[in-house]
Amino acid sequence: MPRPKQRTPEMRERVLHAAVATLSADGVAGFTTRRVAEEARTSTPAVYELFGDKGGLVREVFFEGFRLLRRRFDVLDDTDDPRRDLIRLIGVFRSFIGENPVLAEVMFSRPFADFDPGPEEAAAGGAVRELVVHHVRRCLRAGILTGDATDIAHVLVALAQGLAAQETAGWLGTSAASVNRRWALGVDAALAGLTPGRR
Numbered sequence: 001m002p003r004p005k006q007r008t009p010e011m012r013e014r015v016l017h018a019a020v021a022t023l024s025a026d027g028v029a030g031f032t033t034r035r036v037a038e039e040a041r042t043s044t045p046a047v048y049e050l051f052g053d054k055g056g057l058v059r060e061v062f063f064e065g066f067r068l069l070r071r072r073f074d075v076l077d078d079t080d081d082p083r084r085d086l087i088r089l090i091g092v093f094r095s096f097i098g099e100n101p102v103l104a105e106v107m108f109s110r111p112f113a114d115f116d117p118g119p120e121e122a123a124a125g126g127a128v129r130e131l132v133v134h135h136v137r138r139c140l141r142a143g144i145l146t147g148d149a150t151d152i153a154h155v156l157v158a159l160a161q162g163l164a165a166q167e168t169a170g171w172l173g174t175s176a177a178s179v180n181r182r183w184a185l186g187v188d189a190a191l192a193g194l195t196p197g198r199r
Contacts, residue, residue, distance in 0.1 A: 007049060007050055011040075011042065011046065011050065012050050014040050014041075014042075015036060015037075015040045015042065015046075015047055015050055015051070015057075016060055016061070016064055017040075018036050018037075018039035018040035019031075019036045019039075019040075019057055019060070019061050019064075020061055020064055020065075020103060021039060022035050022036050022039050023061060023102050023103060023106065024100065024102055024103065027102055028102060028105065028106075028111045028112065031058075031112075032054070033047045033048065033053075033054050033057060036057065053114070054112075054114055055112070055114040055115045055116070058106065058112045058114070058115040059115055059121070061103070061106055062106055062107060062115070062117070062121060062124070063121075063124055065100070065103045065104070065106060065107040066107060066124040066125060066127070066128055068096070068100070068103075069093070069096050069107075069128055070127065070128055070131075072092050072095075072096055073089065073092060073128065073131045076088060076089060076092065078138070082135065082138035082139045082141075082142050082144060083139055083142075083144050083145075083191065085135055085138065086132075086135040086136065086138075086139055086156075086191075087187060087191075089131070089132060089135050090156060090160050090187055093157070093160045093164070094160060094163070094164050094167070094183065097160075097161070097164035097165075097168065098164060098167060098168060101168045104161075104164070107125070108125075108161055129153055129154070129157060132153040132156060132157055133149050133150055133153040136149045136152045136153050136156070137149045143196060144195065145191065145194045145195060145196075146194060146195070146196045147194055152194060155190065156187075156190060159186060159187070159190055160187075163182070163183055163186055167179055167183075
């Protein structure tokens with residue numbers, strides 16, 4: 001009698017959640033399909049049946065990371081202060097990376113040799129970046145910032161990634177006050193340099 005197929009949506013979701021949890025707990029070096037299968041209470045062949053290989057599993061973890069980040073962004077409502085809204089968005093990005101440093105590494109640093117991002121992966125990151133572009137455009141329309149919205153969004157995302165990486169590594173300060181102060185300094189300096197009349 002043939003082995004029953006494992007490709008059920010429930011099993012797939014369980015394995016994906018287990019993969020994210022394993023990555024957070026064991027890091028990149030400890031991330032194996034066998035370990036994920038154990039965490040999901042299934043077999044390694046079942047994981048392969050669902051995702052093809054380890055690269056396919058990492059690919060889905062990559063997409064899941066951007067889905068989780070997008071959900072956090074989506075709960076933010078626009079207010080009548082575009083600059084503050086943009087800073088709040090950067091703050092959410094900071095919190096996400098701080099709470100999910102290894103997942104963020106998969107999303108932004110490509111630590112797995114057997115995962116080669118393609119156009120779909122670039123689109124996933126682009127969809128999140130578009131939310132930053134939206135907030136930048138609001139600032140441009142309000143006359144708070146000047147420049148190209150896409151260029152500014154790229155720079156702000158890169159700034160936030162860099163600051164978050166430094167914070168995660170413990171290089172941004174030895175106290176919450178010093179870390180917060182340096183975050184504020186970096187973001188404020190970037191936005192001040194983009195205000196009309198300052199360029």
